[in-house]
Amino acid sequence: EASSAAPPRRPFSQVTPADLDFFRQLLPGRAITDPDVLESSNVDWLKSVKGNSEVLLRPKTTDEVSRILSYCNQRNLAVSPQGGNTGLVGGSVPVFDEIILSTALMNQILTFDSISGILTCQAGCVLESLSQYLEEQDFIMPLDLGAKGSCHIGGNVSTNAGGLRLLRYGSLRGTVLGLEVVLADGRVLNCLATLRKDNTGYDLKQLFIGSEGTLGVITAVSILCPRKPKSVNVAFLGCSSFQNLLETFQACRGMLGEILSAFEFLDASCMNLLEKHLKLTNPITESPFYIVIETAGSNAAHDEEKLHNFLEKVMTSSLVTDGTVATEEAKIKALWSMRERITEALRHDGYTYKYDISLSVEKIYDLVTHMRERLGDRAQNVVGYGHIGDGNLHLNITSPSKDPALLAAIEPYVYEWTSQYQGSISAEHGLGLKKRNYIYYSKTPEAVTLMGNIKAMLDPKGILNPYKTLPDDIC
Numbered sequence: 001e002a003s004s005a006a007p008p009r010r011p012f013s014q015v016t017p018a019d020l021d022f023f024r025q026l027l028p029g030r031a032i033t034d035p036d037v038l039e040s041s042n043v044d045w046l047k048s049v050k051g052n053s054e055v056l057l058r059p060k061t062t063d064e065v066s067r068i069l070s071y072c073n074q075r076n077l078a079v080s081p082q083g084g085n086t087g088l089v090g091g092s093v094p095v096f097d098e099i100i101l102s103t104a105l106m107n108q109i110l111t112f113d114s115i116s117g118i119l120t121c122q123a124g125c126v127l128e129s130l131s132q133y134l135e136e137q138d139f140i141m142p143l144d145l146g147a148k149g150s151c152h153i154g155g156n157v158s159t160n161a162g163g164l165r166l167l168r169y170g171s172l173r174g175t176v177l178g179l180e181v182v183l184a185d186g187r188v189l190n191c192l193a194t195l196r197k198d199n200t201g202y203d204l205k206q207l208f209i210g211s212e213g214t215l216g217v218i219t220a221v222s223i224l225c226p227r228k229p230k231s232v233n234v235a236f237l238g239c240s241s242f243q244n245l246l247e248t249f250q251a252c253r254g255m256l257g258e259i260l261s262a263f264e265f266l267d268a269s270c271m272n273l274l275e276k277h278l279k280l281t282n283p284i285t286e287s288p289f290y291i292v293i294e295t296a297g298s299n300a301a302h303d304e305e306k307l308h309n310f311l312e313k314v315m316t317s318s319l320v321t322d323g324t325v326a327t328e329e330a331k332i333k334a335l336w337s338m339r340e341r342i343t344e345a346l347r348h349d350g351y352t353y354k355y356d357i358s359l360s361v362e363k364i365y366d367l368v369t370h371m372r373e374r375l376g377d378r379a380q381n382v383v384g385y386g387h388i389g390d391g392n393l394h395l396n397i398t399s400p401s402k403d404p405a406l407l408a409a410i411e412p413y414v415y416e417w418t419s420q421y422q423g424s425i426s427a428e429h430g431l432g433l434k435k436r437n438y439i440y441y442s443k444t445p446e447a448v449t450l451m452g453n454i455k456a457m458l459d460p461k462g463i464l465n466p467y468k469t470l471p472d473d474i475c
């Protein structure tokens with residue numbers, strides 16, 4: 001467990017009664033020290049890492065965030081930024097007694113331009129609330145994920161979250177047009193542009209996208225939103241082999257083209273967990289693999305015809321063995337939950353070792369098969385699911401409780417295997433606390449050193465989210 005375990009506490013100051021007085025004066029009623037409230041903010045969503053913070057701060061404005069960081073930097077107090085606390089790599093909770101800076105009350109929509117589709121909002125807006133707001137105006141968010149009911153847009157940007165729509169709308173690196181960020185010393189960096197095009201010097205906002213709260217606190221986001229599609233269809237299909245699934249993907253891209261908006265997969269082990277722990281019902285006959293395909297377009301008749309032709313082709317050629325299609329909202333939602341709720345089902349299955357790998361699609365499932373053989377009875381379940389359309393596999397391994405011997409059989413082997421095929425050891429979840437020391441499997445020493453230089457320039461005292469993202473030998 002050595003590499004993912006916490007390093008020793010760094011010599012930051014400890015919070016004193018005078019510090020608490022300062023915070024209480026700055027944030028009346030919003031500097032929380034009640035242990036019952038703090039308990040849930042100290043533990044991550046997976047309940048796998050736990051900090052010991054005694055203070056939770058809930059600013060409402062950028063100016064308050066600026067004053068907090070300016071004070072903490074002077075006092076050498078460490079700060080752990082937190083959004084919806086749905087992160088999966090132990091990045092969103094303190095490791096020791098870092099102050100938790102929550103964006104929960106920074107939930108105001110600032111502007112929305114219904115001609116350009118550009119939304120500007122505070123970082124603590126919940127993704128699902130933003131989606132609801134936009135849908136009323138015939139727009140949607142360019143990203144969607146299973147954690148939408150809790151995650152904040154600031155957390156999404158800080159992790160560069162991928163999710164279920166990336167195949168169609170691209171990553172946040174393209175759709176985020178501007179950010180407002182408070183730096184470690186309290187300076188406010190206003191890069192909140194609302195322009196599609198802006199080549200004036202370095203694109204500084206990119207530094208904060210995916211940097212997991214280690215370089216600054218994101219306080220506002222402007223983001224380009226697509227029009228709400230008039231027609232949405234979801235197909236849930238069964239495949240007898242992974243090879244057939246890949247060929248279905250190829251056919252799907254060719255035949256659905258511009259209306260394809262998601263191509264996701266799960267294996268039979270995931271289905272077992274959905275049935276067992278969440279009592280969901282498999283909508284089709286049992287298969288080794290399942291696919292969720294979504295189309296989104298502007299002409300229902302045209303989209304349905306395209307989907308129909310595609311389904312006829314993959315069924316007659318036996319690439320797909322069974323399937324069901326939904327056009328109406330409730331059924332669409334039910335089919336999507338077979339994919340979106342796997343994370344929740346796994347949490348009920350025991351302790352979960354989660355891997356989030358990018359690989360060329362042809363190789364993707366080999367890792368699951370291989371790990372199943374390697375671990376045998378030592379693992380309770382070894383499951384594979386993910387964003388096939390993006391070459392992103394989620395390999396998850398469960399055991400009744402934390403099991404160091406099992407972990408030693410998985411890591412670093414799974415990272416070595418990924419690196420051997422030029423994959424990434426973190427496709428979309430980030431490195432956080434758990435994976436920071438494995439960065440070298442995907443990045444060169446020169447690249448990691450440069451990351452360390454950037455960190456030292458922006459946060460010389462290292463107060464922002466210490467022990468996260470960068471490996472222990474860098475900071």
Ligand code: FAD
Pocket residue numbers: 045080081082083084085086087088091092093103123144145146147150151152153154155156157158159160161162163164212213214216217218219343344428429432465468
């Ligand atoms: P948190 O978990 O609170 O924080 C995540 C990281 O960002 C931490 O390092 C934190 O310090 C930092 N941070 C948070 N807010 C700020 C801020 N304002 N400024 C600076 N740093 C900040 N991820 C995907 O990529 N794709 C998925 O499909 C996906 N599905 C998920 C489904 C479920 C059921 C769950 C539980 C998680 C899923 N995730 C997914 C992981 C997670 O939801 C995303 O990483 C999400 O973007 C985190 O947002 P959050 O607000 O919860 O951030």
Ligand code: MLT
Pocket residue numbers: 146163339340342343356386387394
């Ligand atoms: C997903 O795609 O379901 C998310 O990334 C969460 C997970 O990996 O479990």
Ligand code: ZN
Pocket residue numbers: 162163386387394428
């Ligand atoms: Zn995912």
